[in-house]
Amino acid sequence: MTQTLLRGRLLTFHRAPQSGDDRAAYTYLDDGGLLIADGIIRDTGPFDTVRAMAPDTPVTDHRPHLMMAGLIDTHIHFPQVQVIASWGAQLLDWLNTYTFPEETRFASEAHSQTMARAFFDQLVTHGTTTAVAFCSVHKASADAFFAEATRRNMRMLGGKVLMDRNAPDALRDTPRTGYDDSKALIADWHGKGRNGYVISPRFAITSTPEQMAMAQALAAEHPECHIQTHLSENRAEIDYTKELYPQARDYLDVYQSHGLLRDNALLGHAIHLEPREIDALADTGAHPVFCPTSNLFLGSGLFDHGGLTARGIVNGIATDVGAGTSYSMLQTLNEGYKVLQLQGQSLHPLQAFHWATRGNAEVLGLADRIGTLDPGSEADIVVLDSAATDAMALRMDRAGSLAEELFVLQVMGDDRAIAEVYVNGVSQKASHAPQRSRPP
Numbered sequence: 001m002t003q004t005l006l007r008g009r010l011l012t013f014h015r016a017p018q019s020g021d022d023r024a025a026y027t028y029l030d031d032g033g034l035l036i037a038d039g040i041i042r043d044t045g046p047f048d049t050v051r052a053m054a055p056d057t058p059v060t061d062h063r064p065h066l067m068m069a070g071l072i073d074t075h076i077h078f079p080q081v082q083v084i085a086s087w088g089a090q091l092l093d094w095l096n097t098y099t100f101p102e103e104t105r106f107a108s109e110a111h112s113q114t115m116a117r118a119f120f121d122q123l124v125t126h127g128t129t130t131a132v133a134f135c136s137v138h139k140a141s142a143d144a145f146f147a148e149a150t151r152r153n154m155r156m157l158g159g160k161v162l163m164d165r166n167a168p169d170a171l172r173d174t175p176r177t178g179y180d181d182s183k184a185l186i187a188d189w190h191g192k193g194r195n196g197y198v199i200s201p202r203f204a205i206t207s208t209p210e211q212m213a214m215a216q217a218l219a220a221e222h223p224e225c226h227i228q229t230h231l232s233e234n235r236a237e238i239d240y241t242k243e244l245y246p247q248a249r250d251y252l253d254v255y256q257s258h259g260l261l262r263d264n265a266l267l268g269h270a271i272h273l274e275p276r277e278i279d280a281l282a283d284t285g286a287h288p289v290f291c292p293t294s295n296l297f298l299g300s301g302l303f304d305h306g307g308l309t310a311r312g313i314v315n316g317i318a319t320d321v322g323a324g325t326s327y328s329m330l331q332t333l334n335e336g337y338k339v340l341q342l343q344g345q346s347l348h349p350l351q352a353f354h355w356a357t358r359g360n361a362e363v364l365g366l367a368d369r370i371g372t373l374d375p376g377s378e379a380d381i382v383v384l385d386s387a388a389t390d391a392m393a394l395r396m397d398r399a400g401s402l403a404e405e406l407f408v409l410q411v412m413g414d415d416r417a418i419a420e421v422y423v424n425g426v427s428q429k430a431s432h433a434p435q436r437s438r439p440p
């Protein structure tokens with residue numbers, strides 16, 4: 001058994017902070033210790049206490065940096081690594097002009113494998129240790145995604161998108177092939193290593209009612225699998241959906257009437273909701289996912305986090321690369337703060353960092369495994385440097401509290417603020433480049 005002891009400042013959440021003063025919602029230690037063995041956090045506490053339990057274990061000292069659970073991204077598109085930063089369009093034009101042509105390239109196994117390596121490199125570089133990803137329509141893209149996740153021992157969720165209309169020929173499956181490929185992928189990957197399969201009807205516009213019925217069958221046969229799709233992101237999308245599904249009471253009803261709403265269902269965007277849709281989200285426990293950089297980039301609208309939360313709905317937060325403009329969950333929290341500011345909702349930094357860690361883990365039903373530094377959790381850890389740039393260091397000179405430091409990380413931080421990442425207890429810097437030595 002290989003043991004490691006990490007030393008540093010330490011922050012972990014026990015529940016969502018009700019306010020900035022909600023001290024019981026988290027543990028913060030100025031000098032913390034994390035004892036890791038075989039990919040699991042075995043002990044968490046003041047360094048001296050943890051040290052006493054493991055006197056001979058080698059120590060990696062991350063002081064003065066801050067150790068937190070690895071960041072979790074609950075909505076991202078793997079085949080869009082070369083779509084990010086495509087100019088000038090709103091959702092439907094953006095899909096047709098940039099995204100669909102690019103996704104056709106993932107028919108190639110070799111291209112999918114090359115892009116999977118690049119995609120996972122970006123996640124790790126930005127401190128993201130778990131993501132929920134849409135692959136392309138091609139089975140090869142999902143095979144490449146899960147093979148790479150397995151190679152890196154990362155807890156990853158994903159699925160091939162189901163799409164059988166309103167897309168180029170090379171990007172369409174059929175109700176039958178979509179079902180069969182999803183079944184094969186579930187058999188090959190779900191529960192293997194740290195992988196989870198996600199049943200992924202892309203959105204109402206690209207699936208016929210026949211395909212939605214097949215998604216319903218998949219969902220019923222695999223209650224253990226998550227479901228992901230898109231909901232009410234853009235006005236033109238909503239109008240077209242209502243044309244395509246005239247019998248649906250509203251957009252959400254397309255999914256609801258096909259049995260796709262449950263507490264492990266994730267609905268990207270969920271911006272322009274009607275009262276009945278909000279009731280249905282609250283009743284089913286399905287989770288909207290807020291994608292602020294994407295919503296601003298595509299001009300989609302402002303997500304009503306406060307309004308949905310007041311109804312007892314638990315929202316995820318995510319990058320949505322490639323409509324999202326950064327892989328960084330720190331930058332996602334930054335833009336999220338601004339979107340909420342525009343609606344008079346102030347996101348406190350403690351709530352923000354809870355959201356990107358334990359909050360997203362709870363949305364996924366995985367808070368017993370990821371999202372905290374509790375003993376028994378998987379050792380996915382990010383080490384944050386709040387003085388990573390000169391501008392941050394200058395601001396940090398005047399920061400007097402943990403909350404202020406977190407807000408500097410949130411507003412000014414990006415991949416440069418990620419000092420180290422551990423995946424399943426393994427240092428990602430050490431496995432890619434020599435680690436900087438630090439004085440004891």
Ligand code: GUN
Nearest residue numbers: 077202203230294320323
């Ligand atoms: N709706 C359907 N597909 C997509 C996608 O790839 N990105 C975004 N932002 N919205 C979508």
Ligand code: ZN
Nearest residue numbers: 075230268320
């Ligand atoms: Zn998306």
